[in-house]
Every structure is written in C-alpha cells, then in structure tokens.
Amino acid sequence: MFMQNMYLQLKNKLSNPGALILLGFTLLFIQAGPAQAGPLMDRIDAGKTIRIGFANEVPWAYPGENNKPLGFVNAYTLGVLKEMGYTNIEPVVTEWGGLIPGLKANRFDIITGGMYILNSRCQNIAFSEPMGKFGDAFIVAKGNPKGIQNYQDIKNKNAMLVTGAGYNTIEAAKKEGVAENNIMTVPGPTEILAAVKAGRADAGGMTYFTALNLAKESGNAVDVTNPSALPEWTLAYVGIGFREADRDFLKRFNAAQKKYLGSAKMLKTVEQYGYTKNQLPGEVTTAWVCKNR
Incomplete structure (x- = not known):
C-alpha cells in the first residue's frame, strides 16, 4: 500500500512518460527485492565465525580443553550446522544466567546450552523446533x-x-x-x-x-x-536459541534439523552423553511448547 501511494503521488507530479516508466521499474525492483538478512548471515557472509554460547552443564553442553564444545546439545547443534555446510564455529562459555542476555547483546549467535523452551523465554528469543524432551x-x-x-x-x-x-x-x-x-x-x-x-x-x-x-x-x-x-x-522440551533478528537463519536450521533429528548419524553422535531415542521430542512443535510451558 505504501508503494502504491508513493507511485500515485509521484505520478501526479511527473509529466515525463519516460520518468514514469523508470519509476515504475524502480518500485517493482524494490518490492521484489530479497528479504534483509539477519546479523548471523551478515557474519557468515563476511567470513566470520558462528559463535555458540553455553555454560558448564554436564552432560548437556560444557567446555573441554581449550573450550572445546562437549555435551549432547553441542554435538547435536554442530551436527545440524555441518549438514548446512557450516563448520567455522567459535565456542563462547558463560554462566547459565548470562546465556539469554549474552545472545541479545550479540556476544554470541546461538545458544546451545540445553535450554528448556518456556513461554517466558519465548518472549525474549526465538527457538528452533524441539530437539528433545526431558524431566x-x-x-x-x-x-x-x-x-x-x-x-x-x-x-x-x-x-x-x-x-x-x-x-x-x-x-x-x-x-x-x-x-x-x-x-x-x-x-x-x-x-x-x-x-x-x-x-x-x-x-x-x-x-x-x-x-x-x-x-x-x-x-x-x-x-x-x-x-x-x-x-x-x-516435562520440558529443549530447543536451540536464536536472536529474533536471525529468523531467516533459524528457518534454514529447522529444515536441516528435520532431516537430522533421530537419524542413525545423529543418535551415534550423542549416545556417549546419554541421549537416546527415548529423548526424541515426537511431533511436538515449538509453537505449542511456547504456549503451554
């Protein structure tokens, strides 16, 4: 509607037919242009790392030597990112209480710490579809x-x-x-x-x-x-946390996760940490969890 009004206003002011044709093509280009990428895609396109944030929560996500990301949520997330073609990862370790504030302050790009999807958290960050259910x-x-x-x-x-x-x-x-x-x-x-x-x-x-x-x-x-x-x-469901501004990347993450979650490759990766088929989330969606938890 904004573009239509702009075109009509300028049409009344311009008498040059060539200018009107050029304006029409310009507005059409603006309307058909790609959606703006989020900050995470900007980092990736600039050749920077994907920074994953987690605390010391064994066996969910915790640091090993040189902050190597260990734990089944880290292993799982790295697996999904690899399926997407991303391996340039930087671990960022913080206290649990600093995960959501750190994500919102752009100190890291993804929360892998094993965070329960809760209504109160859904008001602050965007979650992937569930990767597991836990008590x-x-x-x-x-x-x-x-x-x-x-x-x-x-x-x-x-x-x-x-x-x-x-x-x-x-x-x-x-x-x-x-x-x-x-x-x-x-x-x-x-x-x-x-x-x-x-x-x-x-x-x-x-x-x-x-x-x-x-x-x-x-x-x-x-x-x-x-x-x-x-x-x-x-009974809670765990998701991977993203900034609201990175929903473009989250959509692609969810698509890759759908193929990876529950696969033999995935289960083999996380079995050393105790995650089994019993923890798979089933058909529950993040939208339902955000509303009911």
Whole structure:
C-alpha cells in the first residue's frame, strides 16, 4: 500500500512518460527485492565465525580443553550446522544466567546450552523446533532424610530448595506455591551440589540428566529423586536459541534439523552423553511448547 501511494503521488507530479516508466521499474525492483538478512548471515557472509554460547552443564553442553564444545546439545547443534555446510564455529562459555542476555547483546549467535523452551523465554528469543524432551529432579542428602520428592514436599515441610540462576525450576517452584524465601539461587551445578552437601539446602533442583551427573561426581554422597514424582507439566522440551533478528537463519536450521533429528548419524553422535531415542521430542512443535510451558 505504501508503494502504491508513493507511485500515485509521484505520478501526479511527473509529466515525463519516460520518468514514469523508470519509476515504475524502480518500485517493482524494490518490492521484489530479497528479504534483509539477519546479523548471523551478515557474519557468515563476511567470513566470520558462528559463535555458540553455553555454560558448564554436564552432560548437556560444557567446555573441554581449550573450550572445546562437549555435551549432547553441542554435538547435536554442530551436527545440524555441518549438514548446512557450516563448520567455522567459535565456542563462547558463560554462566547459565548470562546465556539469554549474552545472545541479545550479540556476544554470541546461538545458544546451545540445553535450554528448556518456556513461554517466558519465548518472549525474549526465538527457538528452533524441539530437539528433545526431558524431566527435572532433585538431588537430596543420602537417604533423603526429609522425604522430599516434589515441590509440594518442599512447601509443606518448609524445606530449602537450591537451584541455578535462570533455571526453569525457579518458575516451577513458585507456580507450585513454594515461598520465595525458600528458594536459594546460585550460579550453577557445582554450587548446588555444595549447598546440599553442606546442609544449607534440603534439595537441589535441576534437570534429571544434570542430577545424575552430580550424584556420580559426589561419589554417591547425594541421591537423585524420581523425575516422575514432579508434575507432568514440568516435562520440558529443549530447543536451540536464536536472536529474533536471525529468523531467516533459524528457518534454514529447522529444515536441516528435520532431516537430522533421530537419524542413525545423529543418535551415534550423542549416545556417549546419554541421549537416546527415548529423548526424541515426537511431533511436538515449538509453537505449542511456547504456549503451554
């Protein structure tokens, strides 16, 4: 409509037929021009790296020697990017709470950290279609002396929950009625384990995969609760995070992911980290998850 009005206004002012023909072709070219590329494609076209952001979240995404991107979400994302023809990758390690702010501030281009797709996060960044479904759990002192299995136990027993800054478990606990002063936030898994072992917290909230890894690291000093004891609505789906401005790249990423997800090649790449066919997301879409989680 803008172009049509512009053409009519200029037509009334111009009397030269040749000028009108030239103007018509110019406006047609502008209307038919390609959509503007996002900042990630600008970087790629300039020969720069694709910067992937993640925290130290074993076995999801974590740094190895020289910040080598390890973990099944990193392995998966690198696999999709390779299918797209991109291998010029730069890892950027930060704390979990810095992932979304860092993405929005252009400190990296993609979040591979194993981030749950949540309605609150969908308001800030764009997610790929889900690459897996996962449950949460608690780590508790050996023997689970307070009998904590879910958020209602924490609420009813006036227990202290420790979890990571920016974790989905903060929202979940509040939704289940746990008082804010019964929720302690720390930077990440190492600090969560330390708080439970020291008795400063009665339970540590995190993903089930992370809890299993922490129990192993602790030499079985803590137990892991059954994830099925938590409400069904806490079952979550993980997506790869992008800036809203990079939806052109995200569309291509989703197309490549559709072919890669669940393939024998993909499953072989992630099996060393514990990801199996049981974690495949099925037919659930990001649009549904953003609305319902």
